[in-house]
Amino acid sequence: MEEGALREALVGFIGAGRMAHAVARGMLLAGEVQAVNILASAPSNRNLDKFQDSGCKTTHCNLEVLKNCTFIFLATKPHILPVVLQEIAPAVTPQHVIISMAAGVTLQTLEELLPIGTKVLRIMPNLPCVVQAGAIILARGTCAREQDVALLKRLLSPCGLCEEAPESYIDIHTGLSGSGVAYVYMFAEALAEGAVKMGMPGTMANKIAAQTLLGAAKVMLETGEHPAVLRSAVCTPGGTTIHALHELEKGALRATVMNAVEAATSRACELGKR
Numbered sequence: 338m339e340e341g342a343l344r345e346a347l348v349g350f351i352g353a354g355r356m357a358h359a360v361a362r363g364m365l366l367a368g369e370v371q372a373v374n375i376l377a378s379a380p381s382n383r384n385l386d387k388f389q390d391s392g393c394k395t396t397h398c399n400l401e402v403l404k405n406c407t408f409i410f411l412a413t414k415p416h417i418l419p420v421v422l423q424e425i426a427p428a429v430t431p432q433h434v435i436i437s438m439a440a441g442v443t444l445q446t447l448e449e450l451l452p453i454g455t456k457v458l459r460i461m462p463n464l465p466c467v468v469q470a471g472a473i474i475l476a477r478g479t480c481a482r483e484q485d486v487a488l489l490k491r492l493l494s495p496c497g498l499c500e501e502a503p504e505s506y507i508d509i510h511t512g513l514s515g516s517g518v519a520y521v522y523m524f525a526e527a528l529a530e531g532a533v534k535m536g537m538p539g540t541m542a543n544k545i546a547a548q549t550l551l552g553a554a555k556v557m558l559e560t561g562e563h564p565a566v567l568r569s570a571v572c573t574p575g576g577t578t579i580h581a582l583h584e585l586e587k588g589a590l591r592a593t594v595m596n597a598v599e600a601a602t603s604r605a606c607e608l609g610k611r
């Protein structure tokens with residue numbers, strides 16, 4: 338498919354849950370794809386309603402997605418995926434680009450379950466794609482071409498940061514960013530609760546905690562500075578921040594977070610081997 342045809346391309350989602358909707362919403366908000374050019378399938382109407390509300394087409398038939406779309410996102414839970422691949426394999430052609438977002442399902446498995454020569458890619462998004470601030474890693478299969486990767490990046494870039502990487506980074510990305518969103522919420526909660534303890538109303542504390550995380554992340558991205566450099570710039574000798582950082586060090590914040598990333602990455606590897 339030519340790049341200019343992207344706006345008219347039919348983008349399909351097999352599985353229409355939280356992550357499919359987050360990715361579709363990111364694409365729509367940026368106007369990269371028109372709603373009428375998105376077709377989503379799922380067995381029930383539970384999640385399809387959200388696609389319909391955005392003006393997208395929906396169906397209960399996965400094969401209809403194959404028939405109408407070029408870019409097919411596989412967005413069912415990982416344990417459902419083998420059944421879906423078996424169902425769609427006879428309808429997959431060399432024109433299709435199949436993109437799986439299922440955690441733990443490897444490119445090798447996808448290629449084995451689809452016809453020889455199928456263009457296959459894996460992506461690992463995270464939920465902030467819904468507000469166009471996601472972090473996505475993509476890895477290409479043996480038959481995916483440079484232009485497939487370029488078009489996929491263009492489709493996904495409205496959802497946030499989108500980087501190509503070796504497949505082995507996908508589990509690490511899950512530990513860092515997919516699950517990482519939850520660690521950040523836990524940190525935000527603790528930050529706000531500290532303020533509540535000191536007498537600030539909860540609603541205000543939550544809002545300021547969120548804005549603090551957003552601002553700190555923005556500075557880190559925009560300056561490209563190492564976080565340690567940015568952190569030390571906030572520390573006045575003998576001031577408030579260094580006293581607080583000492584408490585965080587006593588609580589082993591850094592070692593605990595590193596352990597959390599390691600635990601989630603190992604779990605993602607383990608789930609992928611099943």
Ligand SMILES: NC(=O)c1ccc[n+]([C@@H]2O[C@H](COP(=O)([O-])OP(=O)(O)OC[C@H]3O[C@@H](n4cnc5c(N)ncnc54)[C@H](OP(=O)(O)O)[C@@H]3O)[C@@H](O)[C@H]2O)c1
Nearest residue numbers: 352353354355356379380381384412413414415438439440
């Ligand atoms: N959530 C995350 O943060 C996250 C992050 C990275 C990657 N992922 C990956 O994204 C994928 C989807 O996760 P999710 O959280 O979006 O799950 P979800 O909300 O449970 O959505 C799953 C969707 O699959 C549909 N489905 C079930 N059986 C199907 C079938 N046979 N054919 C077609 N569709 C079928 C469901 O239909 P109904 O609507 O009828 O129930 C639902 O729409 C998973 O593989 C997960 O590993 C998720």
